[in-house]
Amino acid sequence: MTLNRTSRRLLAASLCASALLACGAQAFAKGCLKGAAVGAVAGHVAGHHAVLGAAAGCVAGHHMARKKLQEQKLQQQHPQVPAQPAPPPGPTA
Numbered sequence: 001m002t003l004n005r006t007s008r009r010l011l012a013a014s015l016c017a018s019a020l021l022a023c024g025a026q027a028f029a030k031g032c033l034k035g036a037a038v039g040a041v042a043g044h045v046a047g048h049h050a051v052l053g054a055a056a057g058c059v060a061g062h063h064m065a066r067k068k069l070q071e072q073k074l075q076q077q078h079p080q081v082p083a084q085p086a087p088p089p090g091p092t093a
Contacts, residue, residue: 012052030069035061 039057043049 012049015052015055031061031065032058035059035064
């Protein structure tokens, strides 16, 4: 099944709209803009799919930023105790 140019554009636009609706008000959340920029460049290089790449990059960037925030919260709740330094080597008996 091959799609003509108009059908591909319509498909890409609907996928982008779906991704933006899924993100909702979080479209400009942390990580989204950075991910969208990287995704747009990657999509353009991969075959002129910059809009589709931007939508996917936004979703991925938002996910990664959220994951990083959760890890930071976890470390704040359970700080690691620094390890005791090893005693200096002394003379052996």
